[in-house]
Amino acid sequence: MYQGLQVGYGLAITKDCEDPVRAIKFLDYLCSDEGAVLYKWGVEGENYFVDENGMRYRTEEEIAKASSDPDYGKNTGIGNYTGFPIYGDGAVDENGNPYTPVTRESVIAEYNEEQKAACEAWNVEMLTDIFPQPDEFETPPYSPLWAYATPQEITSNVEILNEIAWPGLVKCVTESVDNFDANWDKLIADYEANGLEETEQMMTDFLAEKIS
Incomplete structure (x- = not known):
């Protein structure tokens, strides 16, 4: 899927550059x-x-x-x-x-022999042909979230929530089915107690500003 303009990387010409015009010409040549x-x-x-x-x-x-x-x-x-x-x-x-x-x-x-056999079994030329193709998607009017430098406060909150999410989800999946609801409810409660709603609102506001 085409992700639109991606601006995750940047370039800078330092103040000590002896010939900034030549540097720009080099980038233009590339x-x-x-x-x-x-x-x-x-x-x-x-x-x-x-x-x-x-x-x-x-x-x-x-x-x-x-x-x-x-x-x-x-x-x-x-x-x-x-x-x-x-x-x-x-x-x-x-x-x-x-x-x-x-x-x-x-x-x-x-492709190795296993990959060739998979393509033959699926009647495709490439393994990626089994997935939806680029022309089946509309081009989004915004860049992907990872291309933006998110504010430190959001990043910090997400890190805290991730530390809760991973072990909590593992517990939901690996323990007995009888314990799933209780494990899930605890995961959500821990989320909410550590700023889930606040972080979601911060992220919503941040994205609204970017795509407006």
Whole structure:
């Protein structure tokens, strides 16, 4: 499901930067098609090649090197720096050429025998085909909650409630069915005694401010 604009990461140029204009130009370059391909594919003729249809591909040797060498990203620079503006896996340019080497075909090629058998049994190409597809969802008019920096007071309250929730839920599930109602009622009572209603209202107000 497309999550809308995600703003969980940010970039900053420090006051000590010797050439901030050049830094901005570098970020702008990364947002270009050329920069995106360089960042995710590497150097043409060295890390990847282009076939007769103009589609990028990697050799079997390069694929093996990328998956087996722990220093591959460090040595080549491919995908080595996170937090920069980039296209994600599955994104394609105007010619249908993928911006990253992780494609539908590359994922299928890596399936083991059990995964292949599951796909055959379900009559699908990929395991993810058994789930609802992106075009079945409407694009939400807001970013996901985790993309926002929530106020410290809310975060602190949620941490307290989580400390109550996990052991309480485990108890509900693992103990006898006869004890479920009593365990559940205690969980809810502990929740309410530790600011559940207040935290829910704070979260509601916070989200209302963000999506208004």
